[in-house]
Amino acid sequence: MNFLSVLAVSKTKKSTTKTVKKKVSKKTTKKTAAKKPVKKTTKKISKKSVSKKTIKPQRTKVICISHKEDCDGISSAAIIRQAFGGDAILVDYPGQMEALNQVVLDEKLKSLFICDLGLSKKTQDEFIDILTTLRKNKVSVTYIDHHDIDPDVVKALNKIKVNVIHDINECTAVLAYTAFKSKLNDHASFVAACAAITDYMETRPIGSKLLQIYDRQFALISATVMTYNIVGHQKEPDYLQYLVEELADSKFPHDIPNTYEFAQIQVEKLSQMIAKVKMGLKTMSNLGHMEILDAGASGAVNFVMGLSGKNVGVAYKERVDHGIYAVSVRGSKDCKVHLGKIVNLLATSLGGSGGGHDKACGAVIPKPKIKKFITELNKKIK
Numbered sequence: 001m002n003f004l005s006v007l008a009v010s011k012t013k014k015s016t017t018k019t020v021k022k023k024v025s026k027k028t029t030k031k032t033a034a035k036k037p038v039k040k041t042t043k044k045i046s047k048k049s050v051s052k053k054t055i056k057p058q059r060t061k062v063i064c065i066s067h068k069e070d071c072d073g074i075s076s077a078a079i080i081r082q083a084f085g086g087d088a089i090l091v092d093y094p095g096q097m098e099a100l101n102q103v104v105l106d107e108k109l110k111s112l113f114i115c116d117l118g119l120s121k122k123t124q125d126e127f128i129d130i131l132t133t134l135r136k137n138k139v140s141v142t143y144i145d146h147h148d149i150d151p152d153v154v155k156a157l158n159k160i161k162v163n164v165i166h167d168i169n170e171c172t173a174v175l176a177y178t179a180f181k182s183k184l185n186d187h188a189s190f191v192a193a194c195a196a197i198t199d200y201m202e203t204r205p206i207g208s209k210l211l212q213i214y215d216r217q218f219a220l221i222s223a224t225v226m227t228y229n230i231v232g233h234q235k236e237p238d239y240l241q242y243l244v245e246e247l248a249d250s251k252f253p254h255d256i257p258n259t260y261e262f263a264q265i266q267v268e269k270l271s272q273m274i275a276k277v278k279m280g281l282k283t284m285s286n287l288g289h290m291e292i293l294d295a296g297a298s299g300a301v302n303f304v305m306g307l308s309g310k311n312v313g314v315a316y317k318e319r320v321d322h323g324i325y326a327v328s329v330r331g332s333k334d335c336k337v338h339l340g341k342i343v344n345l346l347a348t349s350l351g352g353s354g355g356g357h358d359k360a361c362g363a364v365i366p367k368p369k370i371k372k373f374i375t376e377l378n379k380k381i382k
Contacts, residue, residue: 057107057108058108059107059108059109059110059138059139060108060110061086061087061106061108061109061110061111062084062085062086062087062110062111062112062113063086063087063088063089063103063106063109063111063112063113064076064077064080064081064084064086064087064088064089064112064113064114064115065088065089065091065096065099065100065103065112065113065114065115065117066080066088066089066090066091066113066114066115066116066117067090067091067092067093067115067116067117067172068090068091068092068230068234068237068240069092069230069231069234069298070116070198070199070227070230070231070298071173071194071195071197071198071199071223071226071227071230072116072171072172072173072195072198072199073090073115073116073117073172074090074226074230074240074243074244074247075173075191075192075194075195075226075247076115076116076144076172076173076176076195077090077115077244078191078243078244078245078247078248079173079176079177079180079184079188079191079192079248080113080115080176080180081244081245081248082183082184082185082188082248082249082250083176083180083183083184084111084113084180084183086111088241088244089102089103090237090240090241090244091117092326093117093118093353093354093362093364094319094322094324094326094353094364096117096123097123097126097127097130100114100127100130100131101130103134104130104133104134109134109137109139110139110140111139111140111141111142112134112139112140112141112142113141113142113143113144114141114142114143114144114145115144115145115172115176116144116145116146116171116172116173117145118145118147118148118149118340118355118356119147119149119150119153119355120344120347120348120353120354120355121150121344121345121348121353122347122348122352122353123353124150124153127153128153128156128157128160131143131157131160131162132160135160135161135162140163141162141163142162142163142165143157143162143163143164143165143166144165144166144172144175144176144179145165145166145172145175146166146167146168146169146170146171146172146175146201146357147168147340147355147356147357148168148338148340148341148344148355148356148357149166154166165179168357169201169204169205170196170201170204170205170206170207171192171195171196171199171201171204171207172195173191173192173195173196174192174193174195174196174201174204174206174207174210176192177189177191177192177210178206185250187250189210189213190210190213190214190219190222190252191247192207192210193207193210193211193213193214193219193223194219194222194223194226194253195223196210196211197211197219197220197223198223198224198226198227199360200359200360222252222253222254224263225253225254225259225260225263226243226253226259228262228263228266228267229243229253229256229259229262229263229266230243231266231296231298231299232262232265232266233262234296243256269295269299270299273295273299273300273303274303274307276300277290277300277303277304277307278307281304281307281308283308283309283310284310284374284375284378285378285382286310286311286312286378286381286382287308287310287311287312287313287314287374287377287378287381288304288305288307288308288309288310288312288313288314289304289308289313289314289315289316289374290304290314290315290316291315291316291317291318292315292316292317293317295317296317297315297316297317297326297327297328298315298328298362300315300328301313301314301315301328301329301330302330304330305330305331305332311331311332311334311335311381312329312330312331312332312335312339312377312381313329313330313331314327314328314329314374314377315327315328316328316365316370318367322364323366323367324352324364324365324366324367325364325365325366325367325370326362326363326364327343327347327354327362327363327364327365327370327373328362329343329356329360329361329362329363329377330359330360331358331359331360332359333359335358335359335381337358337380337381338358339356339357339358339359339360339361339381340355340356340357340358340360340361341355341358342377342380342381343355343356343361343362343363343377344356344361346363346373346376346377346380347363347364347365347373350365350366350369350372350373350376351366351369352364352365352366352369352373
């Protein structure tokens with residue numbers, strides 16, 4: 001084969017190689033193009049992730065809103081915690097609606113318990129409105145209380161399927177214990193018995209049976225120590241939460257560090273209060289009254305009643321931050337009127353709120369109206 005023939009064959013091979021490369025390139029391009037649907041899969045995943053973000057959070061939270069100022073409220077919160085878990089929000093009467101307005105916005109709230117927080121004419125309509133919203137959001141609501149309640153309020157709550165546990169003949173902790181006994185351990189009966197003692201309801205049908213389980217003196221001193229610790233730590237919400245947790249964990253008051261030492265401090269303060277009440281006490285025809293400056297009104301009110309020689313005692317302390325007076329009212333065994341009902345109506349008419357039991361109740365009164373409140377109350381308890 002001559003040189004020209006070899007050259008021709010070489011060109012033919014190169015041409016063939018280029019053609020093969022082009023074909024391979026085209027095939028490869030087609031295969032690559034065929035794999036592009038991977039991007040579509042990515043878009044689908046993206047759409048799914050967006051749709052997940054719009055799903056509402058699951059409702060899993062349990063909250064108990066309870067009264068922070070006495071053993072009945074703290075004990076009720078402890079009983080609910082032991083039975084259902086969850087967290088406690090501890091408030092006084094003026095703080096009740098504020099707490100409810102906060103929890104109604106919680107999208108994770110599943111169950112709400114409201115304990116030992118009586119209603120007044122001023123707050124009951126708002127109370128029903130908030131609970132109606134919660135029920136529309138499918139939140140389970142249980143209201144446990146022993147204060148006097150307008151029957152129309154109970155009907156309205158039953159209508160929206162709120163679980164109302166109400167009886168003026170037993171304290172709230174006893175009602176909670178009785179309702180959820182199957183979910184509680186034996187220690188819960190002691191917690192309820194102490195609450196009955198401090199609410200002067202240990203002679204009531206269920207409360208008296210619970211008290212019979214325990215040595216009376218042991219229960220009395222335990223209840224008293226708890227009360228002094230609660231009253232003395234009103235400005236320390238973390239400590240009150242701690243008490244709820246310890247009681248829910250089946251601790252006796254003597255098991256909780258420093259409770260007896262602190263109770264002794266409170267006893268000393270109360271003993272000093274006797275001399276102050278003797279000096280500052282004022283009387284009207286049907287009641288004794290006094291403004292308290294350096295202690296809680298609830299701790300002094302029984303001294304005011306006893307030392308005045310009247311059937312009703314009124315103690316009141318200014319809450320400068322709110323522009324109101326916090327008022328405690330107590331009646332003796334000889335008091336013939338239902339103080340809770342009278343105070344409820346009177347306080348509402350003066351722009352405040354109040355209510356409670358027949359011989360133990362409280363009120364929140366605007367500062368400029370405190371003198372009128374006392375004068376009008378004196379007229380109504382003849």
